[in-house]
Amino acid sequence: MTTDSDTPWLTDQEQRAWRTHLDVSRLLMHQLERDLQPFGLTNNDYEILVNLSEAEDHRLRMSDLAASTLQSKSRLSHQITRMENAGLVRRESCESDRRGLYAVLTEEGWDTMRRVAPHHVASVRKHFIDLFAPEDLQSLRASLTPVAEHLRAQRGTI
Amino acid sequence: MTTDSDTPWLTDQEQRAWRTHLDVSRLLMHQLERDLQPFGLTNNDYEILVNLSEAEDHRLRMSDLAASTLQSKSRLSHQITRMENAGLVRRESCESDRRGLYAVLTEEGWDTMRRVAPHHVASVRKHFIDLFAPEDLQSLRASLTPVAEHLRAQRGTI
DNA sequence: GGGGATTAATTCACTATTCAACTTTTAACA
DNA sequence: TGTTAAAAGTTGAATAGTGAATTAATCCCC
Numbered sequence: 001m002t003t004d005s006d007t008p009w010l011t012d013q014e015q016r017a018w019r020t021h022l023d024v025s026r027l028l029m030h031q032l033e034r035d036l037q038p039f040g041l042t043n044n045d046y047e048i049l050v051n052l053s054e055a056e057d058h059r060l061r062m063s064d065l066a067a068s069t070l071q072s073k074s075r076l077s078h079q080i081t082r083m084e085n086a087g088l089v090r091r092e093s094c095e096s097d098r099r100g101l102y103a104v105l106t107e108e109g110w111d112t113m114r115r116v117a118p119h120h121v122a123s124v125r126k127h128f129i130d131l132f133a134p135e136d137l138q139s140l141r142a143s144l145t146p147v148a149e150h151l152r153a154q155r156g157t158i
Numbered sequence: 159m160t161t162d163s164d165t166p167w168l169t170d171q172e173q174r175a176w177r178t179h180l181d182v183s184r185l186l187m188h189q190l191e192r193d194l195q196p197f198g199l200t201n202n203d204y205e206i207l208v209n210l211s212e213a214e215d216h217r218l219r220m221s222d223l224a225a226s227t228l229q230s231k232s233r234l235s236h237q238i239t240r241m242e243n244a245g246l247v248r249r250e251s252c253e254s255d256r257r258g259l260y261a262v263l264t265e266e267g268w269d270t271m272r273r274v275a276p277h278h279v280a281s282v283r284k285h286f287i288d289l290f291a292p293e294d295l296q297s298l299r300a301s302l303t304p305v306a307e308h309l310r311a312q313r314g315t316i
Numbered sequence: 317g318g319g320g321a322t323t324a325a326t327t328c329a330c331t332a333t334t335c336a337a338c339t340t341t342t343a344a345c346a
Numbered sequence: 347t348g349t350t351a352a353a354a355g356t357t358g359a360a361t362a363g364t365g366a367a368t369t370a371a372t373c374c375c376c
Contacts, residue, residue, distance in 0.1 A: 007276035014287050017299035021286070024302050025183040026228050027309035044362095062325060070184050075363055077326055082362085099324040099371045118165035128179070129172050131308055136301040141175035143294040144182050150289055151185035202332090220355060233333060235356055240332085257341045257354040 028127060035123040039116045044069075044079055045088065046120060049105070049113045052089065058105035061094065065103055088112060186285060193281040197274045202227075202237055203246070204278060207263070207271045210247065216263035219252065223261055246270060 010018060033043050041049075047069050052058050060068075066076040080103050083089045088109035094100035105113070132140065168176060191201050199207075205227050210216050218226075224234040238261050241247045246267035252258035263271070290298065 004272070004276060007279055008283065009279055010282070010287065013292075013299070014295065017290075017295045017302075018282060018287060020299050020302045020306055023228070023306045024309065025187075027306065027313065029183075030228075031309055031312055042362095063323085066325095070181065070188075072364070073325060074327085074365070078362070081326095094324095097324080097372075099369095101325065114162070118162060121165055121167055124168070124176060125166065127309060127312070128305060129168065129176060131305045132175075132301055134171075136297070137172065137175045139294070139297060140301060141171070141178050143290055143298060144175075144178045147286060147289045148178050148181045148185065151182065151189055151285060154189055154285070155185065200332095221353085224355095230334075231355065232335075232357085236332075239356095252354095255342075255354080257339095259355065 031127050032120070032123055035127075036116070036120065039112070039119070040086075041112070041116060045083060045086075046116065048079065048083060048103070049088065049109060049116075052103060052105040053110065053113050058110065059092070059102040062101050062103060083109075189285050190278070190281055193285075194274070194278065197270070197277070198244075199270070199274060203241060203244075204274065206237065206241060206261070207246065207267060207274075210261060210263040211268065211271050216268065217250070217260040220259050220261060241267075 029043060036043065036046055048065065051065055051068055052060060062073065062076060062080070065080075066073045069076065071079070080089060080091065084091065087106060089103050090106055092102045092104050094102055129137065187201060194201065194204055206223065209223055209226055210218060220231065220234060220238070223238075224231045227234065229237070238247060238249065242249065245264060247261050248264055250260045250262050252260055287295065
């Protein structure tokens with residue numbers, strides 16, 4: 001059993017690193033959300049638009065989209081319904097597998113993406129990327145990559 | 159105006175760093191949430207418990223707690239109501255300012271905290287801290303700290 | 317080719333979060 | 347002092363997210 005006295009508590013240094021990471025994650029998401037607000041988009045909306053924009057024919061299977069955005073299928077389903085109501089995407093059935101559906105970018109969705117992307121990139125730069133020295137950004141990525149891999153290996157389906 | 163051609167798009171390196179950071183944030187929160195589930199706590203619950211545990215007399219003003227957990231007052235209010243119903247905290251009125259309220263850890267809340275903390279720390283170690291070389295953790299903190307400061311300066315009230 | 321497991325996606329009921337409106341108390345200051 | 351502004355906190359309605367149950371199609375393999 002894990003008892004208090006044999007618990008490897010975080011050192012001061014570790015604690016600081018951990019809390020800083022937490023704070024940055026949260027504050028950053030808030031700031032990006034705020035910067036997207038004038039365009040009527042949430043972070044989640046934007047991420048869907050990015051994924052579909054980069055996909056062949058601007059379409060992805062619901063499952064794939066859920067996997068690449070790290071969301072549950074249920075959540076994605078709701079999300080796509082909202083975006084469908086907003087006219088940004090539509091669902092299309094899949095011929096090769098009749099259980100399946102594609103989420104497809106509409107014209108309006110694509111226009112929105114092209115219009116908003118520069119502002120979003122500017123926001124990401126301003127509040128994150130440009131605050132690092134280039135070599136620090138590299139080592140950030142280098143040290144974070146194994147963490148991401150570890151975590152991907154851990155999770156089943158979200 | 160920002161047009162497409164003068165947008166300083168992210169380089170490949172930058173993009174990778176950015177997406178890795180995003181993925182780690184999200185996957186990590188999910189994993190920690192999952193590890194807390196057996197104890198009937200959410201990440202939010204746990205964070206409140208930590209803050210109150212570290213506070214003098216195990217109590218904090220609602221506003222201070224909201225500020226230190228980076229939540230809106232409204233959200234915190236709902237959160238504390240839930241935790242009050244679960245018996246983990248209680249509200250106490252403040253003599254010096256009769257608008258004010260304290261959130262106070264109950265005995266049960268404190269017991270819960272002591273019981274769960276070792277497991278949570280283990281989880282943070284396993285899925286984050288121990289995946290870095292010590293010097294990498296240091297440079298992570300060093301490069302993230304200015305970002306946190308920048309973001310704190312940006313936000314008004316969440 | 318037929319029965320059972322698996323997969324894709326949605327739905328339903330519940331819980332959590334947001335945002336604006338509101339109440340009460342304190343602060344400011346003319 | 348009065349009276350207006352600001353702050354602390356809550357509430358309620360609307361929106362978003364979760365997890366289990368459900369439906370429908372496909373896969374497997376004997």
